[in-house]
Amino acid sequence: MKNTLKIGSAFIGVIVGAGFASGQEVLQYFTSFGVMGIVGAIIASALFAYVGMVLVWLGSRAQTTSHKGVIYNISGRYLGKVIDYILIFTLFGVGVVMIAGAGSNLNQQFGMPYVFGTTLMLLLVILTGMLKVDRIVSIIGSITPFLVLFVLIISVYSFLTLDGSFAALDSLAREQPTSLPNWFISGINYVSFNTAVGASMAIVMGGTEANRKTAAIGGLVGGLGLGVLILLSHFAIFAKIEEVGSLDMPMLGIVNNLSPLLGVVMSIVIFGMIYNTAVSMFFSFVVRFAEVGTKRYKPFLIGTMIVAYVASFAGFTHLVSYFYPLIGYLGLVLIAVLIITPFRMKKIEKESHLEMEDEQQRELG
Numbered sequence: 001m002k003n004t005l006k007i008g009s010a011f012i013g014v015i016v017g018a019g020f021a022s023g024q025e026v027l028q029y030f031t032s033f034g035v036m037g038i039v040g041a042i043i044a045s046a047l048f049a050y051v052g053m054v055l056v057w058l059g060s061r062a063q064t065t066s067h068k069g070v071i072y073n074i075s076g077r078y079l080g081k082v083i084d085y086i087l088i089f090t091l092f093g094v095g096v097v098m099i100a101g102a103g104s105n106l107n108q109q110f111g112m113p114y115v116f117g118t119t120l121m122l123l124l125v126i127l128t129g130m131l132k133v134d135r136i137v138s139i140i141g142s143i144t145p146f147l148v149l150f151v152l153i154i155s156v157y158s159f160l161t162l163d164g165s166f167a168a169l170d171s172l173a174r175e176q177p178t179s180l181p182n183w184f185i186s187g188i189n190y191v192s193f194n195t196a197v198g199a200s201m202a203i204v205m206g207g208t209e210a211n212r213k214t215a216a217i218g219g220l221v222g223g224l225g226l227g228v229l230i231l232l233s234h235f236a237i238f239a240k241i242e243e244v245g246s247l248d249m250p251m252l253g254i255v256n257n258l259s260p261l262l263g264v265v266m267s268i269v270i271f272g273m274i275y276n277t278a279v280s281m282f283f284s285f286v287v288r289f290a291e292v293g294t295k296r297y298k299p300f301l302i303g304t305m306i307v308a309y310v311a312s313f314a315g316f317t318h319l320v321s322y323f324y325p326l327i328g329y330l331g332l333v334l335i336a337v338l339i340i341t342p343f344r345m346k347k348i349e350k351e352s353h354l355e356m357e358d359e360q361q362r363e364l365g
Contacts, residue, residue: 003209007218009145010205011052012225014198014280016147016273022101023237023244023251024320029190030234031241032178034170040187041234045227047191047335052223053216054338055199059206060215068288070203074341083337086330088288090196092308093327095125095281097319099312101274104248109256109267114313117271121278122309128279129286129301146269148229154251155232157258158239172241179325188335189328194226195338196331197277200284248317282308 030037030044062070071087072080102121103114180186202219209215237250244253252270256263286304290296 003211003214004218004221007056007205007209007215008221008225009142011056011198011202011219011222012148012229013273013276014201014205015194015226015277016229022105022249022270022274022316023233023254024248024317025190025324026230026233027176027237027245027250028178028321028324029180029186030183030230031173031237032176032180033183033186034173034238035166036183037173037186037234037238038231040183040190041227041230043184043187044191044230045224047188048194048226048230049220049223051191051195051335051338052198052202052219052221052226054219054341055195055202056206056209056219056222057212057216058341059203060209060212061206062203063207063210071199074344075337079333079337083334086327086333087196087200088285090327090331091200091281091285091288092304093323094197095278095285096308096311096314097316097323098274098278098281099125099308100314100316100319102271102278103312104316105252105267105271105274108247108249109252109263118309118312121275122305124275125278125282126302126305128275129283129305130298147273148225150255150266150269151229151232151236151251153262154254154258155236158236158254162239164242169238169241172245173238176241176245177321179321188332189325192331192335193324193328195335196327197281199334200288201280204284204287 030041033040058070058074062073068084071083074080075083099118099121103117106112106117106120107114178186180189206215206219209218233251236254237244240250240254240257243257244250247253249270252263252266255266282301282304286297286301290300
C-alpha cells in the first residue's frame with residue numbers, strides 16, 4: 001500500500017505542475033466552456049486513470065531507466081521513432097513552460113522581477129538533477145499532498161462564497177479565451193497533452209517498482225486523483241471566474257482573496273509543483289541522451305537548462321495557450337498506442353507461452 005500511494009502521489013506530482021497547479025491550464029481547457037467543461041473534465045478523469053495505470057505498469061514490466069526502450073517495444077521501429085521524438089519535444093518544451101511559470105508565480109504574488117523566479121528554478125533543477133532516480137521520485141511525491149489540501153480548501157471556499165447564478169457564471173466563463181474548439185476535443189487534448197508530459201517519468205517511476213500489480217494500481221490511483229483535482233479546480237475557478245479570469249494564475253488569485261497569508265503559502269506550493277514538473281521533464285529529457293553517472297550526464301544537463309532558460313522568456317500564458325494544445329494533438333498517437341498495448345501484450349504473452357509448450361512437447365517427443 002505504501003509503494004502504491006508513493007507511485008500514485010508521484011504520478012500526480014509529475015503532471016500537476018504542467019496540468020493545473022496555476023489554474024491557467026484548467027481555465028483554458030475546461031472553464032472556458034462553462035458548465036459543459038464539467039463533462040470534459042469527467043472524460044479526462046476516466047482517460048487519466050487508464051493511461052496512468054498502463055504507463056507505470058509498462059515501466060515496471062521493463063524495469064527501465066528511460067522511456068526509449070519501452071516506447072519502441074510497444075510501438076514498433078517506425079511509429080516508436082515518431083512517438084519518441086514527440087516525447088523528446090514535449091519534455092523540453094514543457095520544461096521551458098515550467099521555468100516561465102516560476103517567473104510568473106513569484107511576480108504575481110510578490111512583485112519580484114520575472115527573471116528572479118526563472119533563475120531560481122533553473123538553479124534548483126540543475127541541483128536536483130544531480131541526485132539519484134529514487135530520490136527524485138520521493139521529492140516529487142512529497143510535495144503533492146500540499147497541493148491536494150489547497151485545492152480542497154479553494155473549492156470549499158469558492159462554493160461557500162458563490163456569488164451569482166450558474167447561468168451568469170456560465171456566460172462569463174464562455175467569454176474566456178481558448179485555442180480549443182469545443183469541450184469534447186478539449187478533454188481529450190488535455191489528457192493527450194498530459195500523457196505526453198508524464199509518460200517518460202511515469203515509465204521511469206514504474207522501473208523503480210518490481211511488483212507490476214503495485215505499479216499498475218499506483219498509476220490507476222494517481223490517474224483517478226488527477227481527475228478529482230481537475231474537477232475541483234474547475235469548480236473553484238468557475239465559481240470565481242469574474243474575479244480571477246484575467247490572471248496568469250487563477251488558483252493563486254482565489255487563495256489571495258481568501259487570505260493574503262494563505263496566498264503566500266499557496267504561491268510556495270505552486271512553485272513546488274512547477275518545480276516537480278520541471279525536474280521530471282528535464283531529468284527524463286537528459287537521461288534519454290545521457291545515462292546518469294556517465295561523464296556526459298552533467299554537462300548535458302547544464303547545457304539543456306541554459307537553452308531552456310533563454311527560451312522561457314517567451315512568457316507563461318502565451319506558451320500555455322499555443323504550445324499545450326499542439327502537444328495534445330501530437331500526443332494522440334501515444335494515447336492510441338497505450339489503449340491497445342495491454343491487449344497486444346496479452347496476445348503476445350499468450351502466443352509466447354504456447355510456443356514454449358510446443359517446444360517442450362517436441363523435446364519430450
